[in-house]
Amino acid sequence: MNYQPSADLLQNRVILVTGAAHGLGRAAALAFAAHGATVILHGRREAPLNALYDEIQQAGYPKPALFTLDLMSASELEFRAMAQAIGDQLGRLDGILHNAAERYRPAPLELQSLEHWLRHLRINLAAAAAITRACAPLLKAAPDASVIMTSETHGHRPKAYWGAFAVSKAGVEALVKIQAEEWELHPQLRINAVIPGPVRSPQRLATHPGEDRRRLPGPGDLMPWYLYLMGPDSRGVTGKVFDCSWAGTDSGN
Structure with missing residues (x-):
C-alpha cells in the first residue's frame, strides 16, 4: 500500500489497542502514537505493557494509558468498567484496534477439545464484540470513529488443521459485516477487518517454526493499512475485509 499519512493524522484522538504488548499490536500502538494519538495499551500482563509505555514516553509521543484485562476470564461488568474508565479518565474514544488473539x-479437529474451542471463540471473537459493545456510546459520541478487527488468512480461506482458530476468525469477518450494517445510521462510525497475511510475529513463529522469517515483512510494513483505516481518510469505508498478504509469500500455510 502506498498510503502516505500526514504526521498529525491522529492528533487528539484516543485509540484502544488490544493485544498491544507484542507483534502487530505493538507496532500499531507505536504508529498511532507517532501520528498524534493517545493510545490505550491493553494486554494480559503488565510488564510488557510498561516497556511499551516507556518507549512511547521516551519518543515524546502523547502520554499513553494502560489497561490490563484477561479476555478469557473478563466478565460483562469488567468490560463495562473498562469503557467507563476510558470515558472518565480520557473523556473520549475515537478508535479500537482489536488485535488480541489466542x-x-x-x-486435527479430532484433537480439539471443547475447552480449546471455547477459548478461541471467546478471546478471538466474543471478547472483541463485548468490548465494542461496551465502548459503543463513546464511539458514537466521537466525530469520526473507526474500529479495526484482525482477521487471518485461514478465517478467510479455511484449510485443514486450523479448526477453532479459523472458525473464530471467520466469525470476525461476519461480525464486521453485521456491525457495519447496524451502524448505517451513524455515518461517523466505521468498522473493517484486516488480514495481515504472513508477517514476522509471535503467532507466525508459533505456527511456522521452521520458516525462514527473513522472507517475511515486519509488523511495521503493514502500518500504512492500519493508519489509513484508523484515520479520517477512510471515512465512509466500512464493512470491508482488507487482505494485506504480500506477494511472494505462501499465505495459505
Missing part, C-alpha cells in the same frame, strides 16, 4: 498450533 495463539494457535495447527491440529
